[in-house]
Amino acid sequence: xxxxxxxxxxxxxxxxxxxxxxxxxxxxxxxxxxxxxxxxxxxxxxxxxxxxxxxxxxxxxxxxxxxxxxxxxxxxxxxxxxxxxxxxxxxxxxxxxxxxxxxxxxxxxxxxxxxxxxxxxxxxxxxxxxxxxxxxxxxxxxxxxxxxxxxxxxxxxxxxxxxxxxxxxxxxxxxxxxxxxxxxxxxxxxxxxxxxxxxxxxxxxxxxxxxxxxxxxxxxxxxxxxxxxxxxxxxxxxxxxxxxxxxxxxxxxxxxxxxxxxxxxxxxxxxxxxxxxxxxxxxxxxxxxxxxxxxxxxxxxxxxxxxxxxxxxxxxxxxxxxxxxxxxxxx
Numbered sequence: 058x059x060x061x062x063x064x065x066x067x068x069x070x071x072x073x074x075x076x077x078x079x080x081x082x083x084x085x086x087x088x089x090x091x092x093x094x095x096x097x098x099x100x101x102x103x104x105x106x107x108x109x110x111x112x113x114x115x116x117x118x119x120x121x122x123x124x125x126x127x128x129x130x131x132x133x134x135x136x137x138x139x140x141x142x143x144x145x146x147x148x149x150x151x152x153x154x155x156x157x158x159x160x161x162x163x164x165x166x167x168x169x170x171x172x173x174x175x176x177x178x179x180x181x182x183x184x185x186x187x188x189x190x191x192x193x194x195x196x197x198x199x200x201x202x203x204x205x206x207x208x209x210x211x212x213x214x215x216x217x218x219x220x221x222x223x224x225x226x227x228x229x230x231x232x233x234x235x236x237x238x239x240x241x242x243x244x245x246x247x248x249x250x251x252x253x254x255x256x257x258x259x260x261x262x263x264x265x266x267x268x269x270x271x272x273x274x275x276x277x278x279x280x281x282x283x284x285x286x287x288x289x290x291x292x293x294x295x296x297x298x299x300x301x302x303x304x305x306x307x308x309x310x311x312x313x314x315x316x317x318x319x320x321x322x323x324x325x326x327x328x329x330x331x332x333x334x335x336x337x338x339x340x341x342x343x344x345x346x347x348x349x350x351x352x353x354x355x356x357x358x359x360x361x362x363x364x365x366x367x368x369x370x371x372x373x374x375x376x377x378x379x380x381x382x383x384x385x386x387x388x
Contacts, residue, residue: 079153079159086104087141091133097129115131122134158342168344183249183252214238214241214287220241221289221312226253227256230291244269245285247272281309287319294358295343302361310365315386319386320382322375324336
């Protein structure tokens, strides 16, 4: 809530802390510290950067709570170590992905004048740039590692034999389906080839690939595999414009068996598009990153599903930030 000029100043300067955190993560600073303490001189040598400049950054990261300082030695805050400093539990791919998006946000004034970016940078994260793609797909695992196991048990899948995860990339939701719904006979993972390469490896490493099949394709160009009892689309529609959303929903309808259900998981906006805050900001993120994507609300998605032939639409909140819109294909 805004109550003073200082509040405005704090929000306007938010990019400064963000840039420090993202740069430190890219540099491998948190991983280099690990669970040890280190002086600025030692860390500068290891990271091959200027000692004076690094010292200023380390002090600032301490000021915002990311590092702890005792004497002239620094260490990761325990929460930072857990997620960014522990190589076995590292979740920094999502922050490398966010840093890749920085340039697109710099183009916001031009996007406002022109209506869309000159180049949809999201393409780099969907196969056109190997580094961006790897960071994006693994980043999706970073942010859904706790979310997927919390959301999936809330779904109604008692009568489902074959489930298809459209855009399931890293396999995080496929793993959650395997654990929460062990009676599923087949889980199909449909995504771009580069994404499936990562998903296949993850599921194999987790020991959860035994009844998962992998289907490479582009849902903007290709039809979805048919004879499916349920389709899960998590955080897919926001990358599409309205026509793209409607086309994808129609493809899902065609792929489903009678009585099959489509479940769309998204950051949903309220009816006047001004809340929740994260979803409203994320809509601008899609504005600068894609040709026509944005966040949507439950009524819009329900209307598109009805137009495609689905019945009995429901909207259910499944986490603090996300909801699932479900519709059933009539028998």
